[in-house]
Amino acid sequence: MVLSTVNINDKTVAYEQLIHDFKSLLKKNNLKFTIQREVILGTLYSSNEHLTPESLHHLIKEKYPDLKTGIATVYRTLSLLEESAMVTSLSFGAQGKKYELGAKHHHDHLICTECGEITEFVDEQIEERQHKIADSLGFLMSDHSMQIYGICKKCQNKSINN
Amino acid sequence: MVLSTVNINDKTVAYEQLIHDFKSLLKKNNLKFTIQREVILGTLYSSNEHLTPESLHHLIKEKYPDLKTGIATVYRTLSLLEESAMVTSLSFGAQGKKYELGAKHHHDHLICTECGEITEFVDEQIEERQHKIADSLGFLMSDHSMQIYGICKKCQNKSINN
DNA sequence: GTCGCTGCAAAGTCTTTGCAGAGAG
DNA sequence: CTCTCTGCAAAGACTTTGCAGCGAC
Numbered sequence: 001m002v003l004s005t006v007n008i009n010d011k012t013v014a015y016e017q018l019i020h021d022f023k024s025l026l027k028k029n030n031l032k033f034t035i036q037r038e039v040i041l042g043t044l045y046s047s048n049e050h051l052t053p054e055s056l057h058h059l060i061k062e063k064y065p066d067l068k069t070g071i072a073t074v075y076r077t078l079s080l081l082e083e084s085a086m087v088t089s090l091s092f093g094a095q096g097k098k099y100e101l102g103a104k105h106h107h108d109h110l111i112c113t114e115c116g117e118i119t120e121f122v123d124e125q126i127e128e129r130q131h132k133i134a135d136s137l138g139f140l141m142s143d144h145s146m147q148i149y150g151i152c153k154k155c156q157n158k159s160i161n162n
Numbered sequence: 163m164v165l166s167t168v169n170i171n172d173k174t175v176a177y178e179q180l181i182h183d184f185k186s187l188l189k190k191n192n193l194k195f196t197i198q199r200e201v202i203l204g205t206l207y208s209s210n211e212h213l214t215p216e217s218l219h220h221l222i223k224e225k226y227p228d229l230k231t232g233i234a235t236v237y238r239t240l241s242l243l244e245e246s247a248m249v250t251s252l253s254f255g256a257q258g259k260k261y262e263l264g265a266k267h268h269h270d271h272l273i274c275t276e277c278g279e280i281t282e283f284v285d286e287q288i289e290e291r292q293h294k295i296a297d298s299l300g301f302l303m304s305d306h307s308m309q310i311y312g313i314c315k316k317c318q319n320k321s322i323n324n
Numbered sequence: 325g326t327c328g329c330t331g332c333a334a335a336g337t338c339t340t341t342g343c344a345g346a347g348a349g
Numbered sequence: 350c351t352c353t354c355t356g357c358a359a360a361g362a363c364t365t366t367g368c369a370g371c372g373a374c
Contacts, residue, residue: 034347034348068355074338076355099272123295124289126288134312138315140313148301151304151306154298193329194329217335238365327374330371334366336366340359341359343359
């Protein structure tokens with residue numbers, strides 16, 4: 001079992017749940033639970049970052065150098081996970097698509113246009129308004145995403161000091 | 163003058179303004195006002211769609227068959243316009259980047275996951291909350307984008323009838 | 325005239341696909 | 350055992366870039 005080390009603080013229980021859900025999903029679709037799929041989900045889980053396919057691949061190579069994981073498998077698994085709504089993707093600017101685990105609570109994003117850092121937030125008022133807007137336009141809402149672009153505190157300070 | 167036909171209803175005045183702004187921008191940066199750039203801006207202006215570089219290129223070829231416009235120039239001009247905030251881009255799902263004129267009023271998007279149609283809306287309450295959120299997190303907000311995904315009325319009816 | 329712009333085609337990126345062998349169930 | 354997965358490399362899709370001639374100013 002490759003992922004026995006993924007006991008990060010109190011996240012362990014949630015992780016078990018996640019794997020369980022993943023296995024159900026796979027079984028339902030006659031797909032197999034492979035080490036690669038486990039490692040990809042686990043790495044997404046243990047990372048607090050929003051990862052590109054490439055950075056995810058890189059992380060996996062670092063953590064599990066013996067397991068030769070191809071970038072193609074990362075793409076394939078991310079598509080699979082996204083299709084089943086276990087992860088969500090975010091794409092902005094020139095930079096590519098970034099993925100994050102969707103099983104966490106829902107949230108929106110603040111994106112720093114200087115350093116690319118992504119901060120998460122949730123606002124109940126906005127969530128509520130979104131539903132109302134979709135309803136009023138006869139739209140059957142399934143999901144939404146919101147990004148606020150600007151300059152984070154860190155980068156603001158940086159430019160003051162220069 | 164290639165674009166003498168771009169007198170769409172009452173939009174004429176705004177278009178003149180747009181071209182004026184574009185010319186200023188170009189002059190400021192020692193860039194030239196070429197027919198291609200004019201046509202690209204004009205086509206974006208006269209289209210109510212959100213266009214991909216490719217569909218924009220296609221539209222231009224249709225409208226101005228004599229003007230050989232290369233896709234490379236479309237990309238170059240869109241980058242230029244985006245950099246100067248005259249157009250904004252939107253990317254979602256597997257589909258590529260879509261561009262729209264940013265000079266119009268600000269708005270957010272409802273995106274149909276069935277047919278890809280994009281509907282625009284504005285909601286003052288949400289706009290206001292966004293500013294408050296950015297402020298409270300020490301973030302210097304410059305822009306934002308919000309997308310609501312779901313199924314539009316048309317596609318809902320379609321699936322009922324099948 | 326000068327210097328930036330354009331179309332073309334070639335080169336990059338990023339992502340997907342075909343295939344033969346490996347591995348889960 | 351069967352049938353799906355995987356890594357690899359090749360193919361695709363989308364964008365960018367280099368270059369020589371063209372055109373705005």
